[in-house]
Amino acid sequence: MTLRAPGFPEQDVRVRATHGPAAIFPELTEYGTTLFGAVAESGDRLDSARLVPPSFMPRRLEKLIELGREPMYDAVDLTTSVGGFQSALPLYVSAFGSTRVASDDLGVAAARQAGRLGIPLVIGENVVPVNGYGRIDGATEKSLLARIRAYGEELGEHSGGVVVQQSTEDADAEVWNLVYSDPATQPLLDTGRLGLELKTGQGAKPGLGGMSVLDSTSAVADRFHVDTVFGTDEVLRCASPGTFTQEILRQQIRLMRNNYPRAKVWVKLPPARDVADAARTAWEAGADAVAVDGAEGGTGWAPTGFLAHVGLPLAECLRRLGESAGDLLVSGRMWEGTRVVKCLALGARAAGLGRAALLAADTDPVHGLENLVRCLELELRLLVSALGKYSAGAVSAEDLWWGDRAN
Amino acid sequence: MDSTPSSPREHLSSPVTRAVLRVQNAVLAATREFLSAQGFTELLPPVIGPVTDPGARGAKQVDVDYYGHRYKLMTSAILYKQASLTAFDRIFCIAPNVRLEPPETSTTARHLAEFHQIDVEIAGAGVGEAMDLAENLLPHVVKSVVTMPELVLLRRDVDTLNAVPNGAFGRRTHASVVTELHSLGHEQNPDGEIDWQAEVLLSSRATQPFFITSYPKGSRGFYDRESAENPGVLRNFDLIAPEGFGELCSGSEREHRYAEIVTRMRETGENPVKYGWYLDMVREGIPSSAGFGIGLERLTRYLCGLENVWQASAYPKLPGVASP
Numbered sequence: 001m002t003l004r005a006p007g008f009p010e011q012d013v014r015v016r017a018t019h020g021p022a023a024i025f026p027e028l029t030e031y032g033t034t035l036f037g038a039v040a041e042s043g044d045r046l047d048s049a050r051l052v053p054p055s056f057m058p059r060r061l062e063k064l065i066e067l068g069r070e071p072m073y074d075a076v077d078l079t080t081s082v083g084g085f086q087s088a089l090p091l092y093v094s095a096f097g098s099t100r101v102a103s104d105d106l107g108v109a110a111a112r113q114a115g116r117l118g119i120p121l122v123i124g125e126n127v128v129p130v131n132g133y134g135r136i137d138g139a140t141e142k143s144l145l146a147r148i149r150a151y152g153e154e155l156g157e158h159s160g161g162v163v164v165q166q167s168t169e170d171a172d173a174e175v176w177n178l179v180y181s182d183p184a185t186q187p188l189l190d191t192g193r194l195g196l197e198l199k200t201g202q203g204a205k206p207g208l209g210g211m212s213v214l215d216s217t218s219a220v221a222d223r224f225h226v227d228t229v230f231g232t233d234e235v236l237r238c239a240s241p242g243t244f245t246q247e248i249l250r251q252q253i254r255l256m257r258n259n260y261p262r263a264k265v266w267v268k269l270p271p272a273r274d275v276a277d278a279a280r281t282a283w284e285a286g287a288d289a290v291a292v293d294g295a296e297g298g299t300g301w302a303p304t305g306f307l308a309h310v311g312l313p314l315a316e317c318l319r320r321l322g323e324s325a326g327d328l329l330v331s332g333r334m335w336e337g338t339r340v341v342k343c344l345a346l347g348a349r350a351a352g353l354g355r356a357a358l359l360a361a362d363t364d365p366v367h368g369l370e371n372l373v374r375c376l377e378l379e380l381r382l383l384v385s386a387l388g389k390y391s392a393g394a395v396s397a398e399d400l401w402w403g404d405r406a407n
Numbered sequence: 408m409d410s411t412p413s414s415p416r417e418h419l420s421s422p423v424t425r426a427v428l429r430v431q432n433a434v435l436a437a438t439r440e441f442l443s444a445q446g447f448t449e450l451l452p453p454v455i456g457p458v459t460d461p462g463a464r465g466a467k468q469v470d471v472d473y474y475g476h477r478y479k480l481m482t483s484a485i486l487y488k489q490a491s492l493t494a495f496d497r498i499f500c501i502a503p504n505v506r507l508e509p510p511e512t513s514t515t516a517r518h519l520a521e522f523h524q525i526d527v528e529i530a531g532a533g534v535g536e537a538m539d540l541a542e543n544l545l546p547h548v549v550k551s552v553v554t555m556p557e558l559v560l561l562r563r564d565v566d567t568l569n570a571v572p573n574g575a576f577g578r579r580t581h582a583s584v585v586t587e588l589h590s591l592g593h594e595q596n597p598d599g600e601i602d603w604q605a606e607v608l609l610s611s612r613a614t615q616p617f618f619i620t621s622y623p624k625g626s627r628g629f630y631d632r633e634s635a636e637n638p639g640v641l642r643n644f645d646l647i648a649p650e651g652f653g654e655l656c657s658g659s660e661r662e663h664r665y666a667e668i669v670t671r672m673r674e675t676g677e678n679p680v681k682y683g684w685y686l687d688m689v690r691e692g693i694p695s696s697a698g699f700g701i702g703l704e705r706l707t708r709y710l711c712g713l714e715n716v717w718q719a720s721a722y723p724k725l726p727g728v729a730s731p
Binding site for chain 1: 464465466467468507508509510511596598599600602623624625626670673674675676677678681726727
């Protein structure tokens with residue numbers, strides 16, 4: 001007779017008892033085909049907040065006077081500056097990470113469309129160590145430079161910009177030095193449209209670095225911490241989140257400004273409890289933007305416990321950040337207009353599309369991301385004008401209602 | 408004078424190049440004579456290693472496949488200079504360096520992707536001792552070349568070289584230089600390296616070589632020692648030539664304490680694990696020291712009064728330009 005334990009997660013215990021440490025991760029079979037990130041069946045606090053238009057709209061009167069007619073939603077100006085770049089919309093494409101999902105042609109497809117849209121694109125973690133660098137083994141279309149080139153080919157004259165991430169391990173491959181000194185990036189530098197993002201963490205795994213599953217014979221295995229937790233030919237490759245103190249963050253940013261004076265400096269922060277201190281430190285050291293990934297964010301492989309229980313939700317990050325001293329960029333479950341407008345109302349300058357951008361490019365590699373963003377654009381115009389406002393930066397906390405839960 | 412190198416044959420056989428290389432030869436001989444007399448031992452520096460100096464602004468290092476290990480061509484000898492003090496107290500080397508500088512530096516007239524440094528390191532010395540040595544070495548070298556007929560051929564105005572004093576160069580702090588630049592309407596980042604345009608500006612206004620000291624922490628590599636009395640400020644210096652020739656030399660008192668080096672590595676965005684051999688030595692103890700590196704081609708350019716630093720190289724490599 002089998003032992004029973006009603007009311008206890010009996011089955012979960014049995015899975016762990018059967019498989020050992022591999023069981024703290026999502027199913028291995030989902031790796032490479034599934035985008036991970038915190039799951040909230042009922043939505044999060046941002047989802048539960050409502051946008052609440054007023055009856056009286058002095059800003060609409062201003063617009064009415066300016067136009068000489070009742071302003072419609074097309075009067076909303078969505079152009080903005082995002083981390084030192086002009087952007088057609090208060091949106092950017094955030095880094096996809098090094099998971100197998102993003103390593104295919106999707107990265108290049110998304111880059112090409114982001115360029116056409118004139119919104120900034122962040123190229124992410126470990127692209128160089130995982131996929132090689134384009135300049136040396138020129139053929140690979142998966143590479144960093146292929147994405148930069150694809151973006152640049154479509155880019156208009158004024159808006160947009162490419163931001164290249166570097167994490168602690170990436171520093172060994174000198175990702176930024178490579179990008180900054182490569183002839184292929186000079187047109188972007190010459191037009192002020194190259195940025196570098198210091199990665200100090202991510203939403204899906206606050207406190208951890210990037211994780212991916214590789215074949216144990218993979219060439220990059222020796223450069224990272226490798227764990228044979230699955231007990232198969234596949235191994236868990238772990239990047240380090242890097243050690244940061246306030247002084248380390250400050251000096252790393254100063255060194256970026258010193259070494260790459262023609263590039264914009266972005267800093268990516270995890271949804272940590274001291275996110276406001278870290279953001280202030282970054283802005284004071286001269287960062288052009290601080291990007292915060294809410295605990296709902298991330299595409300990467302992570303222990304299930306982290307996905308569900310670690311890190312501050314985006315709404316709480318925004319509350320702690322309060323009035324920003326610089327450009328605040330946020331990501332985490334962004335795909336439609338209401339969540340973006342709520343974030344703008346809470347002080348963000350722009351919202352980053354991660355999983356949504358990947359899914360859109362996967363749906364239609366040629367126009368999927370453009371179609372998704374056009375939906376967002378129309379929603380943003382409708383929502384912002386409904387609030388009686390006519391620019392992306394004009395929405396504010398007064399436009400939100402939190403129900404009986406004070407934020 | 409052309410602003411880009413001609414063909415190797417044309418360049419090497421040009422009377423200008425021959426004159427410049429003879430002066431460079433005399434510079435090396437004078438340097439060796441001076442340092443040897445001061446008790447320095449010349450070491451031959453390594454060309455490749457598992458790790459090299461990360462402190463080069465935005466320049467990519469060159470990777471070398473060393474039996475399957477990722478090795479680097481030296482961007483500077485700094486780590487080996489510190490280590491070498493476990494053999495001798497006073498060392499120098501004429502070190503080749505390769506830095507894949509951003510292509511924009513090809514027009515500064517003072518950047519080469521491949522160049523040499525006169526690298527000096529003194530055990531137990533402070534920053535002042537290193538500056539004293541540099542300001543005595545330079546006049547010795549100047550005197551050794553100033554009467555060479557090659558300078559006449561190169562039409563070098565030797566009055567300015569004869570005006571180089573015997574030591575006691577002017578000393579100005581980075582902070583005071585930033586203030587001056589701001590008063591001149593130049594937007595100099597107070598937390599960073601003196602930028603290239605600013606350096607030319609300062610150098611053009613000077614009639615004698617001078618030191619800029621006490622750079623801020625975010626502008627230099629992890630090995631420049633931070634001041635205990637003045638946190639955030641480094642015990643380091645640059646030697647700037649007059650007449651618009653710009654920086655000749657960088658130096659500092661070195662950080663040699665293990666925990667401080669590891670912390671500073673993080674502050675400069677480095678991953679300590681790749682510095683294994685160096686950190687092992689530091690953990691076991693290396694001497695405190697100070698030292699400097701003089702750019703040989705830049706020094707030659709200054710002494711010969713050349714428009715471009717590439718003219719001081721037999722096989723010049725401008726950043727981003729494929730050449731022999």
